[in-house]
Amino acid sequence: MSNNAIQDAGHKDVGRQQFAEFWFYFSESKTAVVGLIFLIGVILMAIFADVVAPYDPSEQFRDFLEVPPAWSEGGSSQFLLGTDYAGRDMLSRIIHGSQLSLVAGGIVVLLCLSFGIVIGLTAAYFRGITETLIMRVMDTILAVPGLLMALVLVAILGPGLINAMIAISITYMPYFVRLTRASAISESSRDYVVASRVAGAGRLRIMFITILPNCMAPLIVQATLSFSTAILDTAALGFLGMGAQPPQPEWGTLIAENRDLMLSAPWTVTFPGLAILLAVLAINLLGDGLRDALDPRLKRS
Amino acid sequence: MFSFLLNRLAVLAPVFFGVTLLSFGFIRILPGDPVLALSGERSMTPEQHASLLAKLGLDKPLWEQYLNYIGDILQGDFGTSVLTNRPVLDEFLELFPATVELATCAMIFAIVIGLPAGIFAAVKRRTFFDQGIMGISLVGYSMPIFWWGLLLIILFSSILGLTPVSGRLSFMFDVEPVTGFLLIDTLLSDEKGSFASALHHLVLPSIVLGTIPLAIIARQTRSAMLEVLSEDYVRTARAKGLAPIRVYGLHALRNAMITVVTVIGLQVGVLLAGAILTETIFSWPGIGKWIIFSVFSRDYFAVQGGLVLIALCIMSVNLLVDLTYGLINPRILHTR
Numbered sequence: 001m002s003n004n005a006i007q008d009a010g011h012k013d014v015g016r017q018q019f020a021e022f023w024f025y026f027s028e029s030k031t032a033v034v035g036l037i038f039l040i041g042v043i044l045m046a047i048f049a050d051v052v053a054p055y056d057p058s059e060q061f062r063d064f065l066e067v068p069p070a071w072s073e074g075g076s077s078q079f080l081l082g083t084d085y086a087g088r089d090m091l092s093r094i095i096h097g098s099q100l101s102l103v104a105g106g107i108v109v110l111l112c113l114s115f116g117i118v119i120g121l122t123a124a125y126f127r128g129i130t131e132t133l134i135m136r137v138m139d140t141i142l143a144v145p146g147l148l149m150a151l152v153l154v155a156i157l158g159p160g161l162i163n164a165m166i167a168i169s170i171t172y173m174p175y176f177v178r179l180t181r182a183s184a185i186s187e188s189s190r191d192y193v194v195a196s197r198v199a200g201a202g203r204l205r206i207m208f209i210t211i212l213p214n215c216m217a218p219l220i221v222q223a224t225l226s227f228s229t230a231i232l233d234t235a236a237l238g239f240l241g242m243g244a245q246p247p248q249p250e251w252g253t254l255i256a257e258n259r260d261l262m263l264s265a266p267w268t269v270t271f272p273g274l275a276i277l278l279a280v281l282a283i284n285l286l287g288d289g290l291r292d293a294l295d296p297r298l299k300r301s
Numbered sequence: 302m303f304s305f306l307l308n309r310l311a312v313l314a315p316v317f318f319g320v321t322l323l324s325f326g327f328i329r330i331l332p333g334d335p336v337l338a339l340s341g342e343r344s345m346t347p348e349q350h351a352s353l354l355a356k357l358g359l360d361k362p363l364w365e366q367y368l369n370y371i372g373d374i375l376q377g378d379f380g381t382s383v384l385t386n387r388p389v390l391d392e393f394l395e396l397f398p399a400t401v402e403l404a405t406c407a408m409i410f411a412i413v414i415g416l417p418a419g420i421f422a423a424v425k426r427r428t429f430f431d432q433g434i435m436g437i438s439l440v441g442y443s444m445p446i447f448w449w450g451l452l453l454i455i456l457f458s459s460i461l462g463l464t465p466v467s468g469r470l471s472f473m474f475d476v477e478p479v480t481g482f483l484l485i486d487t488l489l490s491d492e493k494g495s496f497a498s499a500l501h502h503l504v505l506p507s508i509v510l511g512t513i514p515l516a517i518i519a520r521q522t523r524s525a526m527l528e529v530l531s532e533d534y535v536r537t538a539r540a541k542g543l544a545p546i547r548v549y550g551l552h553a554l555r556n557a558m559i560t561v562v563t564v565i566g567l568q569v570g571v572l573l574a575g576a577i578l579t580e581t582i583f584s585w586p587g588i589g590k591w592i593i594f595s596v597f598s599r600d601y602f603a604v605q606g607g608l609v610l611i612a613l614c615i616m617s618v619n620l621l622v623d624l625t626y627g628l629i630n631p632r633i634l635h636t637r
Contacts, residue, residue: 136315136316136319137319139315139316139319140316140319140320140322140323143316143319143320143612143615143616144320144323144608144611144612144615145570145571145573145574145577145611145615146570146574147574147575147577147578148573148574148577148592148608148611151577151592151593151596152327152596152604152608155331155596155601155604156327156330156331156332158332228443232443232445235445235447236445236447236578239447239448239578240577240578240581240593241597242596252445252447255447255448255451259451262451262454262455263455263459266455269448269451269452269455270452270455272448273445273448273449273451273452276445276448277440277443277444277445277448280443280445281439281440281443284439284442284443285439288439
């Protein structure tokens, strides 16, 4: 009993130490910290969208059609970023849109991580024909440009945000499978894996408890970078009319529905795009910082 | 060299069959009755339905359908568009030059700016320039290019009136298509000013399509250069008292190019995916716009054929990149 408690405390200490070491390297990069803070801000904005947004995203102010942003001529302080053709407040739509974009990106990453890890570990552990088959399927997915692949999949599944997320997940899957497989194979010949096999650990235990934690660093970096591209691709599909459907205020869909107004009311196109750019930029800054902090090769130099 | 080529082809063959299997499966797992979906008809008599089923070959067992499909593809038959009733290959080849022209210009734009920017950032490591260049390229890398395109149209076409909004050529000109590449065709024709017009139409789409490759090339060139600059032979070259331009240009850049060429080759997939968005925004009559149009008009045979053809293009370019890689770095040819 007390022995266990000591062991637990030991584990916690190791965990804390690892995190402290990680944070030491991560916080060295100011831009990465800025990215992290901005991203946390966006996430909070998405969670509390109902409180933060001045209006309901679908509320139509019939007397205020295509009002420019507050600081420009003819603008009104009522609508900070102006209104669209139906008199809907752009700021409120963008704030609510962050929910859709972040959730879409998050779900894509979760799907990729979970399926990618399981498939990758399976390939690495069983080798032989299973591995060949899995890797050839992944090669095939990679042979078609991601957006085209996603488009074809959405054509099969039907347009919509959820189907777009599934389609995008499938196109990103190969990167996760390859990464998991490669690092699992290089880990599986290490002494600690042999030791746990000798100690009588089962297949699943070796795969998920012994090997997997040691493959996580590159996967975390890949997950962060995929999070940002997933937001971009969701928006691209939304823009093409194959992702989220109007009146959902997903950022890409917002640009598509206001595209006809882009010359008369440019703010309806500019701000949703700026939101995408800033969110993606913040995540990429974070991803760069994570890679530098988690890559042991760079640490030593 | 020959065994190297065979080796690469052996790797590509299963991928090619994977792609055919994928495109074959695509039409079969579409929801609803495939005959109705493929013919685009709303209602038909049972006899019409049966004859169409037979005509499309959907009444045979799946394995036979697949073998026929592979056989057709190997003979250069990529199906027939339901919409235009023309062979998909003909449509593809007709539009392909437009996309290649756009992608080439985008790539030239990306390389001409990205390569020197990356080298400069590496040489001036940890200075204001380095941080500036890397900051800008991260913004480029994070860019939603469909929005970027609209933004440039608003600024350059609408406000400044400098560039055309869409298309490949002004309506004033009627240039006979010889090669399909308008930059060449306009030079061959005797219409004055048509070349300038074609070039003029290329500017914005090339910038939009080239932005992400530009950012990637700049970043990768910088890191490849940094890696090479820390090598012993570069230190030796410096110690010998060679001029910096010789050290960077001759000793470092040549070795860094191995990575850079691979990176540039990998951009082909990015370019083709980007072409879908760029061509849609600028009404550029190329493959990207065509495939989107085919998806929307449910011309599934066109989508199916286009999928295989695009994958074939990407696979050929990857093969070319591998061969170039082998030429720049002969060690690779012999180790395998």
